[in-house]
Amino acid sequence: MRGNTFEQVAMLSTLTPDELVPVDHPIRRIKAIVETALAELSPQFDAMYSTIGRPSVAPERLLKSCVLIALYTVRSERLFCERLQYDLLFKWFLDMNADDPGFDPTTFSSVRVRSLATR
Incomplete structure (x- = not known):
């Protein structure tokens, strides 16, 4: 007998991305290492960014994105x-909520320009 398909509907869920990533997944250990390293760099990031103005994507989030790009061999x-926009493991690694929008790819290049200017 042929099964039926049902249209997906919006739903309210109490699940978080953290609950969806298996406890023994290797990415959990990698995340802990990355967050420790980024915590040491926090003073340098504070010096690079103003306390006023339009908020930007956190440099920690962009560096963690680069780790994901390398680990999962994302081409660009x-x-x-x-x-x-749809990968909950990526959102979990970047400490984003499931419904948070991603960021624009040009953000990577603007951060590169900023980091080169502060050298």
Whole structure:
């Protein structure tokens, strides 16, 4: 007998991305290492960014994105940003909520310019 398909409907869920990533997944250990390293860089990031003005994407989030790009061999930053719209593991690694929008791929290049200017 042929099964039926049902149209997906919007739903309210109490699940978080953290609950969806298996406890023994290797990415959990990688995330802990990355967050420790980024915590040490926090003073340098504070010096690079103003306390006033329009908020930007956190440099920690962009560096963690680069880790994901390397680990999952995503071909480009543009494809990464597209995948970020629907990949809950990526959102979990970047400390984003499931319904948070991704960021624009040009954000990567503007941060590169900023980091080169502060050297």
